[in-house]
Amino acid sequence: MQLSSQHIKQSIGRTLLRLMPLLLMGVLTLLTFWLVQKNTPHEKSALERVRLHEPDYTINNGTLSALNELGNTKYRILGNKVTHYDDDASIDIATPRMRLFQPDKAPVTVKSDTGHLDGDLTILDLIDNASIFRPAQAATATEPATLRMLATSSYFKVLINDDIIESDRPITLEQGMSIMHSTEGGIFHNVEQSMTLLGQVKGRIERAPRGSPQQ
CATH class of the missing domain: 2.60.450.10 (Lipopolysaccharide (LPS) transport protein A like domain)
Structure with missing residues (x-):
């Protein structure tokens, strides 16, 4: 049971390592979007x-x-x-x-x-x-x-x-x-x-x- 649990942890670790670049890209994309929204003036309506x-x-x-x-x-x-x-x-x-x-x-x-x-x-x-x-x-x-x-x-x-x-x-x-x-x-x-x-x-x-x- 212990070996099986250790094996599972190692598998999860390897999976996280493989997914790390994708996670980093996602975080950077969200951060970039947030910065753009924060620094872009609010678009007024057509009437405004x-x-x-x-x-x-x-x-x-x-x-x-x-x-x-x-x-x-x-x-x-x-x-x-x-x-x-x-x-x-x-x-x-x-x-x-x-x-x-x-x-x-x-x-x-x-x-x-x-x-x-x-x-x-x-x-x-x-x-x-x-x-x-x-x-x-x-x-x-x-x-x-x-x-x-x-x-x-x-x-x-x-x-x-x-x-x-x-x-x-x-x-x-x-x-x-x-x-x-x-x-x-x-x-x-x-x-x-x-x-x-x-x-x-x-x-x-x-x-x-x-x-x-x-x-």
Whole structure:
């Protein structure tokens, strides 16, 4: 019985020796896996990897102004509620109103129900009940008299750096007593304060009465 037990112990010992390399490899594999897991940053979910488009601050009755090279106000944007987003620095504006200023000319006002300003502050989208308004202006030493102008559409895009307002939606243009409708939008050049209508244009043109510009 003793010899048999000793024989069994020797067999187990020889088996363990033969299995030792495999056991060592297994231990090393587990250790390597543990080290990799410990030093690898936790992988976020797909939702976490995408930077969420969420507001980082909101301002009620906010105002954004920009100056020209002479230090005069070039434009001013106002909104009942201004919401800034951290992921792309864009801004949503409730009831936006933008005033564009040109030397010796009447300021132009554009507005809509909602607005979106891109993160570079170069494009302002005006959505729903959008309008461009320029009041009548009497003649000056450098500028001729101008009639009241009102352009309305469902959408206008203000290219801020280019001083251009454009739309690819139908536009109704009122100037003095004249009224025109375009099917494919138009382009307003703020420097000249002139509107070019695109597509099919229909309407009526009325001569301005003598005297001061119509209000």
